[in-house]
Amino acid sequence: MFRTHTQKAFTLFISSFFLILALASCGTTTTGTPSSASPVPAQGKVIEVVAAENFWGSIATQVGGDHVYVTNIITDPNADPHAYEPTAANARTVADAQYVILNGAGYDPWADKLLQSNPASGRKVLNIGDLNGKREGDNPHMWYNPDDVTAVVHKLHDDFVTLDAADATAFDQSEQAFLTNGLKEYHTLIADIKAKYAGTPVGATESIFSYLAPALGLKLVTPYSYLKAVSEGTDISAADEATVEQQIKTRQITILVYNSQNTPNNIQKVLNLATVASVPVTTITETLTPANASFQDWQSSQLKGIQSALSKATGK
Known part of the structure; x- marks a missing residue:
């Protein structure tokens, strides 16, 4: 009700x-x-x-x-x-x-x-x-x-x-509090990752990472047509699939970011390849995880995972 x-x-x-x-x-x-x-x-x-x-x-x-x-x-x-x-x-x-x-x-x-x-x-x-x-x-x-x-x-x-x-005054105050305090760690993590790992080549399994990667200064090398196809549940071209697998096997990517809420068989194969190639894998999700998390806590937790994977991969 x-x-x-x-x-x-x-x-x-x-x-x-x-x-x-x-x-x-x-x-x-x-x-x-x-x-x-x-x-x-x-x-x-x-x-x-x-x-x-x-x-x-x-x-x-x-x-x-x-x-x-x-x-x-x-x-x-x-x-x-x-x-x-x-x-x-x-x-x-x-x-x-x-x-x-x-x-x-x-x-x-x-x-x-x-x-x-x-x-x-x-x-x-x-x-x-x-x-x-x-x-x-x-x-x-x-x-x-x-x-x-x-x-x-x-x-x-x-x-x-x-x-x-x-x-209006109450809305002014709550907006300012959210921007300056609520999102403080979120923006700090973004700035820290960008300062330390700018230009680092990374891979992803879905287009949900396509906006965040450049905000972090990372070079997302996975073909966008591949990311979009996985996100929308459409067929992945053989050429894109081969490119992604080659990028992992030859370690052209430093880490792999994947959506843990969407792991069809072709993505599970990619994750297995990353494990064999010792490419660190970190997850992001489409919706709040856990469901009762705040936006900033959810995002900050994922950013820490990306930061940790980059540190493991690069030794810095």
Whole structure:
């Protein structure tokens, strides 16, 4: 059940408060897993937010602070956001939302269909692909691009202020806290890796690393057509497959970064080759892992894994 927060007369406040507490465990579910959501403040205006994916929901929760309530649709690390089948509960959740966040760029077309099927007057929508100039066919994994993440933070802040101008100061404070404190380790790790390992050739199994690699100053040598094919579940060309295998066998790559949530047989073969060639392997994932992690803790943990693999491979 999705909750709606309204300003009521004082005489109804107490009963409303206990109703909220009673419903605290309700929410949109995905593949049987309850969705994560931001805490519910005891008073004041609250913007009902729905995020198609929990990584964007985590950011929205922190930018909005006590003045937003965020429900995430995709929360299960085993769910495939590309192929997710929305439920009737998801439709109700979107229908009641004041603000909806979808990734866009062809990543979650089901979310756009939910919006079209459940029109609502006054609802604002943030399509992150549109915000960052990405279209279907482009790399949609924008949460791995630090610049795109910053753009989303600013947009969320501005939209929340538009919806709740009375709490603009609170949104200013929470946005600044997230950018300067919440993302501090994330940005420090990116800067440290870039300073130490700039120009280092690396390989990957999916396009989710295609934005982060240049941000880290790393030279991603895996053919992009290979990365995109694995990400989209399409056939890999024989030439690309041969190139990737040769890069590993001859140690043209220093480390291999792979998406542990997507390991079809051809990728398992690549991982085995890396083990034989003593090429360090490190993992990244498509969605928050664990599911209740914050965006920055999840990303920082993965960055530490990349840093450790680079250190092992280069001895520095």
